[in-house]
Amino acid sequence: MSYKTILVETSGPIRTITLNRPERRNAMTPDMQTELTSALDDTASSGCRVLVLTGAGEAFCSGLDLSALHSEKKKSAADHHGDAERIARLFLSLYELPVPTIAAVHGPAIAGGAGLAFLCDFTLATPESKFGFTEVRIGFVPALVSAFLALQIGDKRSRDLLLTGRLFDAEEAHRIGLVNEIVAPGKLAEHVQALTNMLIANSPQSLKATKLLLAQQNKAWLDSAIAQALEANALSRETADFREGVTAFLEKRKPVWGNGSPDNSRRH
Numbered sequence: 001m002s003y004k005t006i007l008v009e010t011s012g013p014i015r016t017i018t019l020n021r022p023e024r025r026n027a028m029t030p031d032m033q034t035e036l037t038s039a040l041d042d043t044a045s046s047g048c049r050v051l052v053l054t055g056a057g058e059a060f061c062s063g064l065d066l067s068a069l070h071s072e073k074k075k076s077a078a079d080h081h082g083d084a085e086r087i088a089r090l091f092l093s094l095y096e097l098p099v100p101t102i103a104a105v106h107g108p109a110i111a112g113g114a115g116l117a118f119l120c121d122f123t124l125a126t127p128e129s130k131f132g133f134t135e136v137r138i139g140f141v142p143a144l145v146s147a148f149l150a151l152q153i154g155d156k157r158s159r160d161l162l163l164t165g166r167l168f169d170a171e172e173a174h175r176i177g178l179v180n181e182i183v184a185p186g187k188l189a190e191h192v193q194a195l196t197n198m199l200i201a202n203s204p205q206s207l208k209a210t211k212l213l214l215a216q217q218n219k220a221w222l223d224s225a226i227a228q229a230l231e232a233n234a235l236s237r238e239t240a241d242f243r244e245g246v247t248a249f250l251e252k253r254k255p256v257w258g259n260g261s262p263d264n265s266r267r268h
Contacts, residue, residue, distance in 0.1 A: 001042065005032040007056070008039050013049035014196050022057025027065035028112055030083070033090050040093040049204055050196045051097060053120055054104040060129070061113025066138070066249050077234065084233035087112065087144055088226055094119045095148065096215045098208045100199045104192050105129045106185060110167075115145040118152060118178050121211075122195060125170040126185045131178070132167040139245030139255065141236035147225035151218055153177055 001008070007018040017039050019026035043051055055061055075083075094101065094116065103109075103120035108130045117123050117131070133149075135142040142162050149158045153176050161168070173179040183191045199207065236242055240258045248255035 001038070003035045003039065005029065006035050006039060008042075010046070010048060013200055014052060015043050015046065015048040015050070016052040016054065017043075019053075019055040019061050021065075022055075022059070024065055024067075025059035025062035025108065026055040026057065026113070027062045027067075029065045029068050030086065033086050037086075037090045037093050040090075040097055044093075044098055049099060049200050049207075051099055051101045052104055052192055052196070053094075053101060053116065055107070055113075057107075059107040059113075060103070060105045060109040061116055062108055063111030063113045063134070066246055075237070077238065080234040080237040081230065083237070084144070084230045087233070088230055091115060091119060091144055091148065092226070096211075098211055099204075100207055100211070102192055102195060104188055105170075105179075106188060108132075111135055111142070112145065115148065119148055122181075123173075123179045124181050124183055124188060124191055124195070125173065125179045126188055127170055127182055128185065129170040129173075129179075130167050131169075131173050132165065133162050134165045134167070136163065136165040137245065138249050139236070139239060139241030139243070139257070141232050143229035143232040143236065144226065147222055147229050150225070151222070 003020075005019070005021055007016075007020045009016045009018070017036070019028075019032065019036075021027060021029075021032065040051075100122070101120040102122045102124065103117040105117050105123060105125040106129060107126075109117040109125075110130070110132050111134050114131045114133060117125075133142045133145060146158060146162055149162070157176055170179055170182050174182050181191065241255075244257065245255045
């Protein structure tokens, strides 16, 4: 299958998906999100044993491509829900993939990019890697990622990262349990290979059954959390603060916030 925004390579039992928009620091567009979901669905039925997710160029993924949001003000509520559902499908496809997943992170992994990195079963990062859930800085809500993050590090730490929108380094990410291992930049591929070798030595049926079990144990809570997150994600796209935040980002200025309530003028 041919893709425009990602590269998919298979070497024996290992499949590597590379986010391939290095000129935009691998920022996600709707097309990339759709292609990633398609590639993950194909991986689930491909017979490969391990998936490695990484990024081309100097970044893992800088989050959503805000330059693609110029048309947001023209979208309907149904369009906003569709956008939120597309992101939810991507995150769930990665989270529920029946084979072990490894994120090889170099450089920044921000907002949705951090979500992709931390949703993998294993997250390996270089000392220079930076992370952050910066949605609140542009008037957005980190809704979908919040459900998964709470499962991983708990409520209190999630509130810290999501409400401040601050950047944090690989050392802190490792300390709070979001990164499994910090490795030197020149050793990242070597450590990924060592981990894949360890995983491949295990029973493929046992790995699949274990991943299914782990996903099912969290399913009831996660289904409810994602349903709420979908609504919050869609509603946040209709606020004046979101439009101001995106505009300010693109104009390289500080945002001037209002009260963040939805703008309902177009509904009347």
